[in-house]
Amino acid sequence: MGEVRSGDSHVAVPVAPCVAPSVAEAIVRAVGRERAMAKALIMHRGMASQTVTQPRRASAPQRTRRLTALFAAVCGALVLTLALPVAASARRDDGSYLVIPGEAIGPIKVGESQANAVAALGPEEVVNGYPGNHFYPSWELLVSFIGGRVAGIQASETLPRAGLATHYHTKKFRIGQDYTAFQHAYHQARCVARELSTTEGTPTKDVVITCRLAAPGGNYTLFGFLSHDNGTPICDAITVGTR
Numbered sequence: 727m728g729e730v731r732s733g734d735s736h737v738a739v740p741v742a743p744c745v746a747p748s749v750a751e752a753i754v755r756a757v758g759r760e761r762a763m764a765k766a767l768i769m770h771r772g773m774a775s776q777t778v779t780q781p782r783r784a785s786a787p788q789r790t791r792r793l794t795a796l797f798a799a800v801c802g803a804l805v806l807t808l809a810l811p812v813a814a815s816a817r818r819d820d821g822s823y824l825v826i827p828g829e830a831i832g833p834i835k836v837g838e839s840q841a842n843a844v845a846a847l848g849p850e851e852v853v854n855g856y857p858g859n860h861f862y863p864s865w866e867l868l869v870s871f872i873g874g875r876v877a878g879i880q881a882s883e884t885l886p887r888a889g890l891a892t893h894y895h896t897k898k899f900r901i902g903q904d905y906t907a908f909q910h911a912y913h914q915a916r917c918v919a920r921e922l923s924t925t926e927g928t929p930t931k932d933v934v935i936t937c938r939l940a941a942p943g944g945n946y947t948l949f950g951f952l953s954h955d956n957g958t959p960i961c962d963a964i965t966v967g968t969r
């Protein structure tokens with residue numbers, strides 16, 4: 727419960743806990759200015775006519791209700807602002823999802839708390855074949871946690887429901903582009919190629935290329951490429967992780 731003083735009277739007002747003191751003081755100053763303007767107007771009219779009808783002063787309960795309504799309106803505006811989804815900034819106007827090398831994919835960052843990441847990603851879906859990782863279908867991301875913090879984030883065309891994979895991109899490159907485009911965009915990356923084999927050990931014509939892009943602080947970004955039958959290697963996955 728707070729008090730608002732004006733002149734010789736004071737009114738007890740229940741101050742909502744979500745309103746900062748600076749906001750409350752601004753409202754009180756606004757009310758004071760309104761009353762000062764009313765007094766000035768009365769004095770001006772009094773110079774023209776000695777008969778001045780004084781405006782009826784609101785009772786203490788009425789003033790309390792009015793100020794309480796002002797505080798409630800401010801609280802409502804703050805709540806609406808805070809309720810905006812954190813993930814909204816990660817989704818661009820063209821429907822794509824930004825990757826910041828060494829830092830973030832979509833709505834989450836490497837190193838942020840697991841609680842914050844889960845809140846941004848939405849419900850988890852259990853999938854087989856990815857032990858120790860968590861799949862979030864709303865963003866089609868595979869995430870690993872270590873010590874309650876995000877350790878790795880991956881967007882890949884090999885994940886379940888991978889319809890969004892090609893929407894993920896850095897400012898220079900996106901999933902679905904070829905290896906040549908990647909070399910032009912990130913010539914400083916270190917790449918390693920290996921030929922895939924069958925379960926019996928027989929070499930195939932499929933080649934996997936993994937390119938590592940280092941970032942300050944020990945974080946990294948991996949770009950995975952797959953070539954079928956000696957064809958052009960195409961990027962099918964981007965992973966951001968920490969050492």
